[in-house]
Amino acid sequence: MLILDRLRQSFAAALDKAVQHFIDQGSADSASSTNDFAGLSQQDLESYAAMVRPTADPRFGDYQANCAMPLAKILGRAPRDIATALVHYLDVADMCDDVQIAGPGFINLRLKSQFLGDQIALMLKDDRLGVPLTTSPRTIVVDYSSPNVAKPMHVGHIRSTVIGDALARTFRFMGHHVITDNHLGDWGTQFGMVIYGFKHFGDEAALTSCPVDELSRLYRLVNRIIEYHTAASEIESARTAVADTARMAEAAQDAIAAAKEPKEKKSLEKSHASISKKHAAAIEKRDKLELIVTSSADDATFMHLAAQHPDIADAVLNETARLHEGDADNLALWKRFLPYCRDEIDRIYQRLDVSFDHTLGESFYHEMLGKVVEDLRSAGLASDSEGAVCVFLPDFDAPMIVRKRDGAFLYATTDLATLFYRRQHFAADEILYVVDSRQSEHFEKLFAVARRIGFEDIQLVHVNFGTVLGADGRPFKTRSGSSVGLESLLDEAVSRAMAVVCDPERSARLDPPMDDFEKRQIASVVGHGAIKYADLSHHRTSDYKFDLQKMVSMDGNTSTYIQYAYARVSGIMQKGGTELQQIARFSNAPLLDDPSERALAMTLLKFGESLAQVRAEYAPNFLVDYLYETARAYAVFNENCPVLKASDDQTTRSRLVLVATTARVLRQGLELLGIQVVARM
């Protein structure tokens, strides 16, 4: 059991007794006691016991209990009296050598060094590093990554992929039955685009020799033509909008000048600000369209193509519709293209070391959609509205549309079908959707419908995440407005790592020297790790600025820092000529005389706590923070405590235990994040 959980258990017992003590006292002395408090329920007990937590500051010890203050109110006693009683009934003598009451009634606990040492020895001998398997395993479906295939993956896909993968690995390690499922977008308009593209601009030879490049070319070309026509048709109204908002802003300005009462003025100023904002947005939109139109005008070849395909957007939708209806030609093309698309994304997954138990894309559910809509209808939930089939929900303005006017289904329909499938085939207790925050309303509706059709027993969670921003604080895009390709970023990160690995000053120290294979291996592990770590180190719900320079700088709080700590640890063990397993098997509890030894041991023992945090909030950044803290504690230890050059053998053996445990925690922790390590770098 985790130390924290043991302490909480001890406190739960002490709480029970202490509360009883005060109740008894109250009834015997009814004059001074006004409370008719009957005692704590099991749930209360647990919630008060949960107020035991690691201290924020080492001056207060290792753990602190904060439950005396809130109890004071309920029991009608001074918080310090409660704390005193708690300490009296608390039985932690085997773990703690010091229990103190401080401030308004904090109970500070300091663990015995002997106890910490014993725990480290146990941890090192344990395959699971002292992390217990969960006592309540659940079947958890993790739905993540889910890119649209047939178009290149871009930075927008990295968060879902990396966060989902880390959660799946972590929960699996904790003992849950995790099923990962990549809900691929393999049935949408992008295939209509590629099909249309192939029929009109396709190059059979190119498709045979480099299918992925050809498909990507077709997608981009069709997309560009569509964007061009859209821009050309909208630009006039965009210009008008700029002029209109400018006039409105002017009028609003005049109104402010004319206003007499301050109150009126204030409200007018507010509306002026709102109009100004609209004006700015209108300008931005116009400029964007202007850019598309003018930059295309210079490209004669492109303009020729665009002119030949004026109705391309409708035609693409038509191709998509025909695919969905089972048109033989389109279906044959789809079947031909899909494997290439899969190969393409699989190559990226391989680079990222990400894999899935299932890849059930939208196409997989296609034939179930009609039934989903009919079932909703017969259950009285769905009804016709403006030609579409809709589910109206009390808490939402807009309905959830499950079938369009033209008969086509939507992603809401697919998501419902997926839900049925996962219940039936996966027996899920919990389904996690690792998807962008911007889709939260969709999931709120989806979950609301799910509750109405009998999914109350499955915990549905939208594991939302924020947007990846560029240096300007706007969603990360290239200057031309297109998304930044994921693969080029990975390449860049790896090549920067390679430059550091190949630094002659650094490699000169290594014996034996590195060959090219090892250098490439290290650059790959460091480069890919840098990208993942940067993403995982932010809380998932916050937006963050994507700064490649910072990620691969190899300084400060980066994956490199932790990988480097691991490499140093490995270096010591290798130099010592002692196999890690041997150290684990033959060593006793380490002595923790130096403060940095004790601090390192304390940190190592909190590994399981960090995983519990990840689990509670579906947030891998807690594990990242923990690993950084661990690597830091190791660095301090490493600075202060020679291992192989310690004054005596006993100290060397003792410290080797800490070194070996550090190695395992860092490696295991990074592995749960999907990040690899190397023995030297």
Added chain:
RNA sequence: GCGCCCGUAGCUCAAUUGGAUAGAGCGUCGGCCUCCGAAGCCGAAGGUUGUGGGUUCAAAUCCCGCCGGGCGUACCA
């Protein structure tokens, strides 16, 4: 208009969900390689947690009002 999210050090971000004197990294300034890896370590400066109220033993965290930003909002996903 309505709804959701966010304002924390010069910059990028944390803060175990209400706990003690708000922490890291980058950047700046100053120290440390005859000693197991300097991709490292130590120190300094830097804050009225956007703002004004409220709730209580205790607020960056919860509630209300402002100010500023982002996103979503009936047939794309």
